[in-house]
Amino acid sequence: MNKGLLIDLSGTIHVGKKLIPGALEAVRRLQKEGVPFRFVTNTSRETRALLHQELTELGLEVPVDYLFTAPMAVRRYLEQERLRPFLLINPNLEPDFAGLTRDDPNVVVVGYARHAFTYENMNRAFRLLMDGAPLIAIGKTRYYQAEDGLDLDTGPFVAALEYAADTKAYVMGKPSRQFFLAAADELGCPPEETVMIGDDADSDACGALAAGLSAVLVRTGKYRPADEEKAGCKGIVTAGDFGAAVEMILAGEVSC
């Protein structure tokens, strides 16, 4: 087998609590054929463990370490660079960063902290930035749809710190090159032998192509007709849905 797959979740495998038809069967086929794969997501709202539990409830039976999340990519980067983070994150995401050295922090990591976005925490992050610490953002999303309306996501608080300290955050997660390379590394495949499957032309497909991976854009989830033409890159291959994308890859129609 000379290819591995990175698979987006929301819009590709499921939409909310509903699976995309045929997705479960296609995942089982990958398992049966022994194709290495991982699921990749930007979310920092919950731990990988909780996300895994929700997917299991949908019927997706994969080990927890098949989920590669932006917080994990950040963790991997922190370990590689031997950085000591000040974590401005939701306390319920803490388990994903357990065991890291955090005394005398020399980097600021901002995720979806929600109620932990206090003045004190923001000010502590700011002072570290003014002392020269770099700023890492777990995504820079403006807002998301909550049950009772729109809620602020990570992005505005990252923007606040960027403005305060006159700096630019290093944003981790799709579509960053670093994120795709870390995910491919996790998979154990070189980028040129890895295919990304997702429903976001820019974030999934163009991001993966720019990092040297192949990409298949599925026409489900947030996909809208001609997205692959409006995207900021050329050469996106599309498939009707995740099942069709898997068929296409197993049949060798996408070289990688």
Next chain:
Amino acid sequence: MNKGLLIDLSGTIHVGKKLIPGALEAVRRLQKEGVPFRFVTNTSRETRALLHQELTELGLEVPVDYLFTAPMAVRRYLEQERLRPFLLINPNLEPDFAGLTRDDPNVVVVGYARHAFTYENMNRAFRLLMDGAPLIAIGKTRYYQAEDGLDLDTGPFVAALEYAADTKAYVMGKPSRQFFLAAADELGCPPEETVMIGDDADSDACGALAAGLSAVLVRTGKYRPADEEKAGCKGIVTAGDFGAAVEMILAGEVSC
């Protein structure tokens, strides 16, 4: 008397808890000569009453309504436009906004809220902005010098809301034209018969000139040599200090 004075405080009348030499005497001279004047400041960290108390302790004996602050300008604007604000401010600034209608808010006002910059308050402001409410900022300062280090000021939280709702704040306070016009109006003088005295070439002098006032830049406080030449406007008159500026104006050397 055909002129009125608007006077900056920090750097012009005092630096921290120390008066600029001769400033007290010059203020007394204005009172004796019957020249109308007001002090103008951007601060939203404390009420006008508390600021007044601090100035009184320095020996400056003026009525409280001689202080024209950015929060007051905002209040005046809200009243003129019959707007119902959601106030994201420090609770101890609340008295400066007492009596305004605040049910069913249709404008967001952000000042130096400090501990009131909670996720809930930021989110409430954000939702109002997404519903079309305009955003008013009481200044957009990045940070200020606190006793134990630098502390975040109003600006970063304004930047967060601007990023979240993809909007631009209407920033009130010096150097905004609206602010100088409101202060002159408070003084009861037309802009062309009003002189601004301050130590900030851009914020005080250029701002006032752009609003149609005259301006005298004092060479105290944050003033650095050639500030009047580096400034973003032409024709700034300078004086050694506040006392010299008052002499110059009373002698009629600055036409206004």
